[in-house]
Amino acid sequence: MSLSLKNIRYFIAVAEAESITGATQSLNISQSVITEAIKSLEAELGATLFQRHARGMVLTHAGHQFLRHAHQILAAVRNAQQALSARPDTMVGRLNVGVTPMMTGYFLPYLLDRYRRVFPKVEIQLIEDRRDYLEHLLVNGELDVALLVVSNIENRQALEAETLMEVPWRVWLPANHPLRELGSLALTEIADEALIMLKIDELEESTHAWWRAAGLKPRTTLRTESVEAVRSLVATGAGLAILPDLLYRPWSLDGDRLEVRNILEEMPRLAIGVAWRRGSRSSEATQNFLIVAREHSRTHGRS
Known part of the structure; x- marks a missing residue:
């Protein structure tokens, strides 16, 4: 379906004038053009919009419903035009x-x-x-x-x-850790490792939910609110971390390198x-x- 804005305007004019003759006077176009526009609209919508009688045109129930939407469509177009014409x-x-x-x-x-x-x-x-x-x-x-x-x-x-x-979650580990030889890591392979938990934005609560679902208990050695602290501690071998990929950077503040690996289990992003x-x-x-x-x-x- 491809509704013409011009036909919508003609429809509103007829609805307000309650006749095609009245609409021609306000729009200053021929009666045949408006008649064809209404027929086209009714065909596209699959509904009769007007009940014709000797004195003019009366909206049907479907016509009343479409009139409300027609006004909203034209208002949205006007708002878009105003927004585009305004200098940001x-x-x-x-x-x-x-x-x-x-x-x-x-x-x-x-x-x-x-x-x-x-x-x-x-x-x-x-x-x-x-x-x-x-x-x-x-x-x-x-x-x-x-x-x-x-x-x-x-x-x-x-x-x-x-x-x-x-954002996906990944395992952070130091560049010399034995597990880095694996392409992806399962939670069972990480469970016995020392883990560093980041406490911001409820990340710790999210990771605990996964551990419980897997029937495992992480060996947490430190809980901190500092991302840089986690990055430095992981890079220097103090433990691993499971964090959103958004936070990952390959270097700590002191220039120590850390790497990431995917998690084998399907984790909610x-x-x-x-x-x-x-x-x-x-x-x-x-x-x-x-x-x-x-x-x-x-x-x-x-x-």
Whole structure:
């Protein structure tokens, strides 16, 4: 089906005038053109839109339904035209963004840079906190949008979420570790190794769930909130780690190398995305942020 915007406009004119003759006067076109447009619409929709009678045209039930959608279609087109005609560098407003610690370091910077280059006059306020507190701020209307692990969201009745990228988990190990000779590692091969747990963004809770499902208990030697600490400890042989690939870098701050290996078991990927309050009317600044975030994840996301 390919609905013509011109035919939709003609349909609205006839519906408002309740006659083809009245529509010709407002549109300043011939009656035959409008008649053909209505016939074409009815054929494409597979429904009769008007009941014809001697005095004019009356909308059928299907016609009333389509009229509502027709107005929405034309409004959406007008909004798109206005958005494209406006210069992004002149747009102003305020945007309140919540981020969890992992998002601050490994997803936000380049996204924020991209947004600010396109919309330099929009004032951005950032709040970093735990996922549960960001949910509270979103529900209260204190945040416009939040970047977080959307698979962990609890208040799904009050919040809407969109996944921007899904990140696999991998095993981090030092460059001289015997297990690096294997292409992929099973959890049973890792269970007896010393493990370092990262506590940010509920990553530790996620990994514990996998261990329980596998009937294994990890030998945790250290729990930390520092990604750089994990990177350095793994690189120097203090233990292994299982972390999202988003966080991986091949070198520690001191220049020690670490490597990654895939996990043989099918592990649920980490869903990273955006959340906002359900039913709220998003500001133009928020809508543009979502557009930039989607584009950013397409061009820079890992799969």
